[in-house]
Amino acid sequence: MGRKLLLEHEHVPGIDGYEVYRSKGGYQAVEKALKSMGPEAVVEEVKTSGLRGRGGAGFPTGMKWSFIAKPEGKPRYLVCNADESEPGTFKDRYLMEKIPHLLVEGLILSSFALGANTAYIYIRGEYKWLVDVMEKAIGEAKHNGWIGKNILNSGFNLEIYVNNGAGAYICGEETALIESLEGKRGNPRIKPPFPAVSGLYNCPTVVNNVESIAAVVPIINLGGAEYAKIGLGKSTGTKLISACGHLKKPGVYEIELGVSVEEFINSEEYCGGIRDGHRLKALIPGGSSVPVLPYHLIYKTANGDQRLMTYESLADGGFATGSMLGSGGFIAMDETTCIVRNTWSFARFYHHESCGQCSPCREGTGWMEKVLHRIEHGHGNMHDIDLLVDVAKKIEGNTICPLGDAAAWPVAAAIRHFREEFEYHIKYPEKVKGIYAHLPDYSAVPV
Amino acid sequence: MSTTEKEIKFSEATMARVHELISHYPEGRQKSALLPVLHLAQNEFGGWLSVPVMDYVASVLQLEPIEVYEVATFYTMYNQEPVGQCMIEFCQTGPCLCGGVEPLIEYTENKLGIKLGETTPDGKFTLKGVECLGACGYAPMAQIGKYYYEHLTPAKIDRIIEEFGKPGWDPHKKHEI
Numbered sequence: 070m071g072r073k074l075l076l077e078h079e080h081v082p083g084i085d086g087y088e089v090y091r092s093k094g095g096y097q098a099v100e101k102a103l104k105s106m107g108p109e110a111v112v113e114e115v116k117t118s119g120l121r122g123r124g125g126a127g128f129p130t131g132m133k134w135s136f137i138a139k140p141e142g143k144p145r146y147l148v149c150n151a152d153e154s155e156p157g158t159f160k161d162r163y164l165m166e167k168i169p170h171l172l173v174e175g176l177i178l179s180s181f182a183l184g185a186n187t188a189y190i191y192i193r194g195e196y197k198w199l200v201d202v203m204e205k206a207i208g209e210a211k212h213n214g215w216i217g218k219n220i221l222n223s224g225f226n227l228e229i230y231v232n233n234g235a236g237a238y239i240c241g242e243e244t245a246l247i248e249s250l251e252g253k254r255g256n257p258r259i260k261p262p263f264p265a266v267s268g269l270y271n272c273p274t275v276v277n278n279v280e281s282i283a284a285v286v287p288i289i290n291l292g293g294a295e296y297a298k299i300g301l302g303k304s305t306g307t308k309l310i311s312a313c314g315h316l317k318k319p320g321v322y323e324i325e326l327g328v329s330v331e332e333f334i335n336s337e338e339y340c341g342g343i344r345d346g347h348r349l350k351a352l353i354p355g356g357s358s359v360p361v362l363p364y365h366l367i368y369k370t371a372n373g374d375q376r377l378m379t380y381e382s383l384a385d386g387g388f389a390t391g392s393m394l395g396s397g398g399f400i401a402m403d404e405t406t407c408i409v410r411n412t413w414s415f416a417r418f419y420h421h422e423s424c425g426q427c428s429p430c431r432e433g434t435g436w437m438e439k440v441l442h443r444i445e446h447g448h449g450n451m452h453d454i455d456l457l458v459d460v461a462k463k464i465e466g467n468t469i470c471p472l473g474d475a476a477a478w479p480v481a482a483a484i485r486h487f488r489e490e491f492e493y494h495i496k497y498p499e500k501v502k503g504i505y506a507h508l509p510d511y512s513a514v515p516v
Numbered sequence: 517m518s519t520t521e522k523e524i525k526f527s528e529a530t531m532a533r534v535h536e537l538i539s540h541y542p543e544g545r546q547k548s549a550l551l552p553v554l555h556l557a558q559n560e561f562g563g564w565l566s567v568p569v570m571d572y573v574a575s576v577l578q579l580e581p582i583e584v585y586e587v588a589t590f591y592t593m594y595n596q597e598p599v600g601q602c603m604i605e606f607c608q609t610g611p612c613l614c615g616g617v618e619p620l621i622e623y624t625e626n627k628l629g630i631k632l633g634e635t636t637p638d639g640k641f642t643l644k645g646v647e648c649l650g651a652c653g654y655a656p657m658a659q660i661g662k663y664y665y666e667h668l669t670p671a672k673i674d675r676i677i678e679e680f681g682k683p684g685w686d687p688h689k690k691h692e693i
Contacts, residue, residue, distance in 0.1 A: 144542075156609045156648040189540075194555070194593045195649050197662045198690075230540040235551050235591030238647070252550035252583075254590040270545060311653060313611045319653035357610055357648075398652070400611055414610045418647045421592075 070338065071325040072299060074287035074307045075280070079167050085202070087209035090170040096215055098289035099177050103223040106289075111182035115285060117293030119305035124150055124241070124278030125356060125396040127380050130285075136265040137183055138273040146274040147180045147188040149282055150246055154193055154238040155356035156418060157398025160309035161279035163321040165192075165199050168283075169206035175282035176229055177215060178289055183275055186226050191246055194235040203231050238422035242470045243276035244268075245424065256426050257470035280309055301327030304379035308397055315349075315403035317341035330354070330376045330383075331368045334401060347403035351487070354383050355395020357415045358475030360482030361408070362392050388482065408490045409501075412483040413441035419476030430473040433464040437480055444491060447498030454491050458484055524572045530556050534576060546577050550587055553577060554594055559688070563603070564595035592646070600635045600642035602680040602687065605659040609648040615655025621645070623670050627677060640681040661687025 073079075083089035090096075102111050116131030137145060149172070153161040165172055172190070180188045192199050207229050210216045218226045232250055234240050240249045244258035247269050268274025284306060288296045297305045304326035310333070313319045318341040324333060334349065335342045343349050352367045353359060370376055371390035376383065383394045402411070420434035437460055443449050461477035468474070484491060494501045526534060533556060537549040553573055554565065561569045565588050574581045588594045606612075606621050621643075625631055628641055635642040651657045654666035660680065665672070675693045679685070 153650050154648060157611055157652050159650045159652055162650050193650065194551070194591065195659055197555075228540075232540075232548065233552055233555065235555065236593035236646075237591050249551065250548060251545070252547035252579075252587065254586055270542065313652035313655065314614045321653070353610075400614070400652070402614055406614060411610050411613060414608070414613050418609050421647050424590075 114293035118296040123280035314401040353400040356398035359393040363486040427468040611652035617656035
């Protein structure tokens with residue numbers, strides 16, 4: 070059994086309430102930090118832990134914290150990114166639903182470390198019921214003296230508030246999130262200045278993912294060095310993986326980084342294998358923005374090494390033969406999956422979610438959606454495949470925020486690994502017309 | 517509920533919540549409460565944001581109306597026109613596609629006699645296709661009102677259509693299906 074640091078008590082009845090959470094060692098990390106450590110020591114422990122941002126980018130959290138500017142007379146803010154919207158990802162929701170106090174405790178620790186007296190949790194608009202869940206947990210924590218003025222006589226003051234979005238994937242990008250939190254359209258800002266210098270209300274701001282903030286709790290309890298012993302190499306600690314698609318047991322699992330992809334998919338401890346009578350065909354390991362892996366590159370890298378659930382191993386081979394750990398949105402697809410239709414669905418998603426600021430993304434995502442729709446519905450021609458590659462290349466790297474890359478990469482990767490399926494749709498339009506008659510005859514396509 | 521100018525006023529309870537939301541932000545930053553307040557307005561004034569409702573929100577938050585319009589039209593959860601009493605929002609992105617949402621949408625469309633984006637003539641149901649709702653492991657699913665309804669089947673759709681169209685059905689409660 071892998072070690073669990075975040076979800077250890079997920080099945081304890083009442084763990085979503087204060088009393089049970091406290092009885093299981095909850096808020097001990099706050100006592101430790103505020104009574105005996107001090108803010109700098111908390112930052113140091115997080116740096117030592119090697120924790121990397123769990124929202125998708127994988128940037129070292131301690132380093133991000135150390136960039137925060139500390140000008141006199143300006144408040145600093147911590148903003149928790151709970152705008153979980155990356156297709157395939159539903160781990161933050163699970164964590165907030167099951168153990169909301171873990172996030173509250175992490176927010177207290179992180180705010181203390183940063184010298185922030187106000188923290189905001191920005192929850193995606195569709196998770197409407199989670200606003201109640203988090204406000205209840207915040208209220209309980211406040212009632213018990215963990216939030217408010219002069220917490221534990223440390224002189225540290227903190228208030229935590231919840232804000233919610235209204236249906237915009239782009240607000241998961243940290244500067245778009247800040248704009249949205251200011252009550253504006255979610256248009257990403259040009260960086261620099263980075264939020265650490267000029268973020269919310271032009272004040273120094275750190276934006277961290279729900280899971281990153283929650284992970285600070287075990288880091289303080291264990292110590293950064295102990296935390297860093299878990300995992301593999303630079304992929305330290307544990308990670309929540311939200312597994313979905315054609316698996317026997319989809320759901321949210323906490324893994325020690327370093328577990329093999331094969332074990333994660335097939336062992337009873339995790340996903341229990343691909344559904345009966347079917348074969349794994351493709352895997353998107355880190356949310357829809359990361360490149361899809363075809364069957365022969367899932368369990369092993371191009372070099373023949375075992376593929377592991379780490380930042381490094383999943384990226385092994387670069388974009389030619391690798392992918393990314395990303396947000397941990399793990400989408401397994403069996404041989405019944407039409408890659409063209411799936412890619413079109415993601416292209417439609419990115420077109421819908423583009424904020425429209427940058428022309429390459431605004432126009433390019435629309436082009437990709439239309440061309441993919443045409444191919445999927447039996448009206449494509451062979452030039453369309455190269456056209457898609459061309460459009461993807463022209464979006465990539467040419468936008469203010471990474472949504473453009475996120476839209477381009479899946480299309481480019483699908484064509485790289487499954488070109489024959491695109492060609493099949495174009496060569497045999499009569500076989501792919503109609504909503505459900507679209508699946509190519511996979512007996513003709515090597516899986 | 518209609519949204520004639522005369523009736524556009526938050527209830528006392530809602531207005532108290534609005535003031536509480538404003539208090540979460542620094543002095544002069546009440547615009548930060550705009551998104552949550554628009555959600556409250558949509559809930560209270562018939563499920564969509566008419567121009568008079570947006571103007572009212574602008575006056576409550578001391579903003580220019582354009583500041584409200586540009587936000588209300590950017591975010592997909594704000595409805596620009598009236599919707600049915602029960603809006604079924606099917607997630608149709610990749611993982612739900614793998615989970616079989618398409619046949620389920622077709623089933624629902626046939627059952628109600630409307631397509632995605634349309635409302636039944638009696639005003640009871642609106643069908644909408646939306647992008648990833650973050651319930652990928654529990655596909656196929658839909659958001660109805662405040663809550664998610666997951667692992668949907670045609671039988672569950674039948675029950676939803678039977679129960680959720682009844683007068684007085686509350687979209688803010690979680691219903692067993």
